[in-house]
Amino acid sequence: MSVHSLSVKTAAETALAQQFAALPPSEPRRAAFAAFDQRGLPNRRDEAWHYTDLRARLAEAAPLAPAPDAARLEAAASALAALPRLGDMRLVLVDGRWAAALCDPPPSGLTVAPARDAPEPDEAVVALNAAFTEGALRIGLPPGEITLVIAHIDGPGAIFSRIEVSVPARARVTIVERFEGGNGQTQRNAMATLALGEGARCDWTTLIGDDAALHLETRRTRLAGDATFNDFGFVCGGALVRRQLDVSHQAPGAKIALAGLSLLDGTRHADTTLAVRHSAPRGESREYFRHIVADAASGVFQGKVIVAPLAQKTDGAMKSQALLLSPTASMSNKPELEIFADDVVCGHGATVGALDPQQIFYLLSRGIPEREAEAMLLEAFGAEAIERVADEAVAESLRERLSQWLKGRAA
Amino acid sequence: MLEVKSLSVSINGKPILDGLDLSVKAGEVAAIMGPNGSGKSTLSYVIAGKPDYEVTGGEVWFNGENLLELAPNERAAKGVFLAFQYPVEIPGVATMTFLKAALNAQHRARGEAELTTPEFMRAVRGAAASLKVDPEMLRRAVNVGFSGGEKKRVEILQMALLQPRLAVLDETDSGLDIDALRIVADGVNALRDPGRAFVIITHYQRLLDHIKPDVVHVMARGRIVKSGGPELALELERNGYRDYAEAAA
Numbered sequence: 001m002s003v004h005s006l007s008v009k010t011a012a013e014t015a016l017a018q019q020f021a022a023l024p025p026s027e028p029r030r031a032a033f034a035a036f037d038q039r040g041l042p043n044r045r046d047e048a049w050h051y052t053d054l055r056a057r058l059a060e061a062a063p064l065a066p067a068p069d070a071a072r073l074e075a076a077a078s079a080l081a082a083l084p085r086l087g088d089m090r091l092v093l094v095d096g097r098w099a100a101a102l103c104d105p106p107p108s109g110l111t112v113a114p115a116r117d118a119p120e121p122d123e124a125v126v127a128l129n130a131a132f133t134e135g136a137l138r139i140g141l142p143p144g145e146i147t148l149v150i151a152h153i154d155g156p157g158a159i160f161s162r163i164e165v166s167v168p169a170r171a172r173v174t175i176v177e178r179f180e181g182g183n184g185q186t187q188r189n190a191m192a193t194l195a196l197g198e199g200a201r202c203d204w205t206t207l208i209g210d211d212a213a214l215h216l217e218t219r220r221t222r223l224a225g226d227a228t229f230n231d232f233g234f235v236c237g238g239a240l241v242r243r244q245l246d247v248s249h250q251a252p253g254a255k256i257a258l259a260g261l262s263l264l265d266g267t268r269h270a271d272t273t274l275a276v277r278h279s280a281p282r283g284e285s286r287e288y289f290r291h292i293v294a295d296a297a298s299g300v301f302q303g304k305v306i307v308a309p310l311a312q313k314t315d316g317a318m319k320s321q322a323l324l325l326s327p328t329a330s331m332s333n334k335p336e337l338e339i340f341a342d343d344v345v346c347g348h349g350a351t352v353g354a355l356d357p358q359q360i361f362y363l364l365s366r367g368i369p370e371r372e373a374e375a376m377l378l379e380a381f382g383a384e385a386i387e388r389v390a391d392e393a394v395a396e397s398l399r400e401r402l403s404q405w406l407k408g409r410a411a
Numbered sequence: 412m413l414e415v416k417s418l419s420v421s422i423n424g425k426p427i428l429d430g431l432d433l434s435v436k437a438g439e440v441a442a443i444m445g446p447n448g449s450g451k452s453t454l455s456y457v458i459a460g461k462p463d464y465e466v467t468g469g470e471v472w473f474n475g476e477n478l479l480e481l482a483p484n485e486r487a488a489k490g491v492f493l494a495f496q497y498p499v500e501i502p503g504v505a506t507m508t509f510l511k512a513a514l515n516a517q518h519r520a521r522g523e524a525e526l527t528t529p530e531f532m533r534a535v536r537g538a539a540a541s542l543k544v545d546p547e548m549l550r551r552a553v554n555v556g557f558s559g560g561e562k563k564r565v566e567i568l569q570m571a572l573l574q575p576r577l578a579v580l581d582e583t584d585s586g587l588d589i590d591a592l593r594i595v596a597d598g599v600n601a602l603r604d605p606g607r608a609f610v611i612i613t614h615y616q617r618l619l620d621h622i623k624p625d626v627v628h629v630m631a632r633g634r635i636v637k638s639g640g641p642e643l644a645l646e647l648e649r650n651g652y653r654d655y656a657e658a659a660a
Contacts, residue, residue, distance in 0.1 A: 357462070362495070364482065365486075373484075376509070
């Protein structure tokens, strides 16, 4: 028999406790931090973190990033100016705080206000977010159709942010969320909750393209009846990335599509962990993830689909496909189905492979050099994932990022 | 143009070619016929530079260059082309994109200017029209969802576009109906040129009814066992390969 003990705190856990103690006291935060403190950083003994041992990987906790001053806001403004314009409104957070001066004026009916409630600290990363986030935001969307850009302009330090989005019945929103500016000193913990009203639709694309040392992202989505949620995650940056998406529907007829593309090189590690909870009949879910893993990088995909006893006629299909470009690249795929209803169609498939040597030879035999041939095949592989992005301008910007990444590799 | 000298090749330790000699002159159309397993496809792959084949002896010279020392894409840029027996499907890569990348890569390798888009489009449209390939098909992914006949026609289209100096056609006639066979043959005949050579690998006489070879070689057990004029193909059609399989034993 072995006895595991986590009573010895790591340097990072100790630093987090010290940072928390220095904050002004607040009862909900204290409870959230206590919930974290009890668990400690997630590690390989937690099933959901088996492939991403945060406790082992997080050598130290970065100091909390201070609220941005005028100089910091000015720097953020010029970083923002370099980003492509898209959509009806841009909402900007600098170092996790709402930067009202950098946002576009909101269109009528769109409201931005401080969030009232902190999330239940039911998981270590969420508990940390609840304990440390200052200035969580609540975004109310108007009826009708809107495209919203959420830009996170982050500098060094520990950065906590939380956004609550609610979409009224039958409204349609396209959200492009991008994380920018992070570097080797950036440790990010970003959380978003999304509530979709009846018949509402949200297309949410997230771009993680900067060089944050740590990117922790939690998204919790609830769908009302007949609502539609399409999510796409594009990961081409971050040394250690963990995206955890939890999607549930309590009323019949919800449609959920989660997809993503990860481009991993160097020693990057990116983990996408999904939980899709069908708790009502006639729900549909599609998960489609592709990963290109080069050098000594590692990818993780964990997808869990849970079909409750009531959720008859659920239609689910999950796919995760990875291409490994080097013998030291690795991918861990863990699809899981937990089905408690009897009249459902659910399936999953996971593949890990290399580029097809027959295809490479065919291209070479036509005179195309090897690097270019590889890039063509990788571009095609990635583009098939990007096809899941409905907004053509957004999809095009992702295709450009993909081809940039491939060019960077060939150089 | 092509000199293959005492070529021996193994795959996974199993000898396939056994001291093969073959000489193909510029302007010549050479047919290679032979039974299944005689090494015809292996020869075509070794000329094109497919990995996995171990050359255990011999040499392959192409216009005075040692072909075996060149990467497949370098061979292509020197003018070697293989029409595949089983053209490879490449999902997600539009045929047009592929054709343009191939043509430009060869031009770059030879120090020639790349084609402008209008020049390229004109060249593709011309080749597509003569091979009765629907231009709409070229917008689709390479060979994906193409019928067997369409794949072979697109191989010939690639050849017409890339204008190789040596074209090896590996059982291009397999899977073709009579009409497609004629289209493919016309495509090859249109490219016949004193500066260009063809090696046509086939089981059957019927392709050679449409593409008249100058020389016919019979291959068995990894080497050329007999060479002759077009009449040799007719003789094989009558008598089969049995004699040669035994002769090589």
